[in-house]
Amino acid sequence: MLQKFVYITGALDYLVGAATWGGALYDPQPGQFVALMTLGMFLMMAAACLVWASKDMENRAPVIFWQGLVRLTAVCSVLYGVQVGLSQQWEYALVVFDGTIGLTYVIGMVRVTGCSPIELLQCKTTPGAQAA
Numbered sequence: 001m002l003q004k005f006v007y008i009t010g011a012l013d014y015l016v017g018a019a020t021w022g023g024a025l026y027d028p029q030p031g032q033f034v035a036l037m038t039l040g041m042f043l044m045m046a047a048a049c050l051v052w053a054s055k056d057m058e059n060r061a062p063v064i065f066w067q068g069l070v071r072l073t074a075v076c077s078v079l080y081g082v083q084v085g086l087s088q089q090w091e092y093a094l095v096v097f098d099g100t101i102g103l104t105y106v107i108g109m110v111r112v113t114g115c116s117p118i119e120l121l122q123c124k125t126t127p128g129a130q131a132a
Contacts, residue, residue, distance in 0.1 A: 002108045003054050006064055009101050010050025017043030046070070058125060061109040065120040068105030071098040 020040035024033050050067055053060035074094050081087030109120055114127045 002104075002112070003057060005104060006054040006057065006108075007051055010047050010054060010067070013043045013047035013050065017041065017047065057109070057112050061113045061115070061125050062120050062123040064105050065109040065117075068102045068109070071102030071105065075099040075102060 017040040020036050020043060024036035024040065046067060049063050053063040057064065075098055078087045078091045078094050081091070106117065109115075110117060113120065113125050115124055116127070119127065119129075
């Protein structure tokens with residue numbers, strides 16, 4: 001079940017990346033075009049990494065764990081942004097959507113590997129092992 005969840009939610013990043021490209025190409029703006037095109041490709045690279053990692057979660061857990069941290073960063077940014085007027089209303093959906101996915105990735109990889117979050121941060125996949 002977790003493998004399918006990672007695969008599907010990871011694959012959705014292809015769509016988000018393509019939509020980011022679409023926005024950049026539809027209405028190119030100086031100062032945004034290059035960043036949006038690069039961000040779109042980064043999201044598609046993240047999708048490829050998650051799809052790949054979902055096929056062997058025990059050995060590729062740090063990829064999924066780190067993506068969970070990326071999603072939780074989006075959540076924390078929105079929560080902070082609300083307090084200081086930097087978040088737009090549509091971004092509130094990130095709290096629920098990315099928060100659920102991010103927590104599932106982080107908690108799931110801790111359970112799959114038995115590693116602590118610190119070990120996963122260090123790209124370890126065996127509890128107590130030395131980083132490669």
